[in-house]
Amino acid sequence: RINQLETDLLEIGSFLEKSKRTRVQDVLKLEQKKIEKEISVKRHQREQLAKREADPTSASKAYTVKINNYGWDQSENVVKIYITLNGVHKIAPENVKVTFTERSFVLLVNDLDGKNHQMTINNLLNPVNVQDSSKKIKSDMVLVMCKKKTTKKWECLTQVQKQIKEKDKPSVNPEENADPSDGLMSMLKKMYSDGDDEMKRTINKAWSESQDKKAKGDGDINNMGMF
Numbered sequence: 001r002i003n004q005l006e007t008d009l010l011e012i013g014s015f016l017e018k019s020k021r022t023r024v025q026d027v028l029k030l031e032q033k034k035i036e037k038e039i040s041v042k043r044h045q046r047e048q049l050a051k052r053e054a055d056p057t058s059a060s061k062a063y064t065v066k067i068n069n070y071g072w073d074q075s076e077n078v079v080k081i082y083i084t085l086n087g088v089h090k091i092a093p094e095n096v097k098v099t100f101t102e103r104s105f106v107l108l109v110n111d112l113d114g115k116n117h118q119m120t121i122n123n124l125l126n127p128v129n130v131q132d133s134s135k136k137i138k139s140d141m142v143l144v145m146c147k148k149k150t151t152k153k154w155e156c157l158t159q160v161q162k163q164i165k166e167k168d169k170p171s172v173n174p175e176e177n178a179d180p181s182d183g184l185m186s187m188l189k190k191m192y193s194d195g196d197d198e199m200k201r202t203i204n205k206a207w208s209e210s211q212d213k214k215a216k217g218d219g220d221i222n223n224m225g226m227f
């Protein structure tokens with residue numbers, strides 16, 4: 001495959017030398033860069049394969065790095081997880097594996113820069129279709145695609161994240177929306193109940209005056225009739 005690409009590269013170089021039109025040259029140069037990049041990737045993969053054949057235990061000897069950083073979004077049918085790994089597109093595709101269950105997935109990237117990289121996501125928010133879930137290797141990135149079983153929109157990626165989100169929501173204090181007069185009445189009831197005779201006489205007098213003003217239409221509307 002590398003030999004074929006190198007032959008293509010030589011032929012494009014020949015066309016470039018003969019071409020006189022700028023537009024044609026631009027197209028040929030773009031294709032030239034694409035082939036050069038592909039050759040570089042293939043050579044790197046060949047070197048990695050040669051190393052594994054020379055020492056089959058090299059991957060197992062490498063230490064494993066836990067992947068914690070990722071991004072995610074969703075469409076109607078798929079939840080997409082983006083994992084950035086520099087150079088991942090240069091290693092052999094078989095070195096990138098993803099194992100799915102209905103509620104989890106494990107990404108394992110072997111022998112990338114002498115290390116293994118692993119990402120485990122458990123307790124997905126909703127079940128996924130294992131058979132239709134997949135991965136794609138892009139430039140410096142692995143894209144994990146979890147096929148939804150339903151078209152329901154996901155609030156979070158995992159159940160744990162949802163629990164944390166709900167825990168962080170400010171609690172609603174029913175007293176905040178209560179009528180201010182209710183609080184005043186409760187306070188006066190307590191003062192009346194706990195107070196001495198003088199206190200009770202004072203409160204009764206205030207209530208009586210309040211009722212008189214209310215009858216005239218110019219007093220406080222609060223009703224202290226519980227006394």
